[in-house]
Amino acid sequence: MGIHYDxxxxxxxxxxxxxxxxxxxxxxxxxKREAKAGxxxxxxxxxxxxxxxPITLDFLxxxxxxxx
Numbered sequence: 001m002g003i004h005y006d007x008x009x010x011x012x013x014x015x016x017x018x019x020x021x022x023x024x025x026x027x028x029x030x031x032k033r034e035a036k037a038g039x040x041x042x043x044x045x046x047x048x049x050x051x052x053x054p055i056t057l058d059f060l061x062x063x064x065x066x067x068x
Contacts, residue, residue: 049055
């Protein structure tokens with residue numbers, strides 16, 4: 001009978017610890033994913049085309065050329 005009494009009295013505490021552990025793990029995953037996406041966003045913004053300029057044949061054939 002002592003085992004069952006102990007289980008019921010500590011069940012709430014164990015569930016809260018388990019939920020806190022799960023939330024911590026999810027927060028770490030989210031932070032890692034955002035850090036990875038943040039690096040990608042910076043790279044994409046550098047490669048983005050200027051929408052005010054028309055796309056020319058020269059740009060398509062030689063994209064490394066810096067047009068001013």
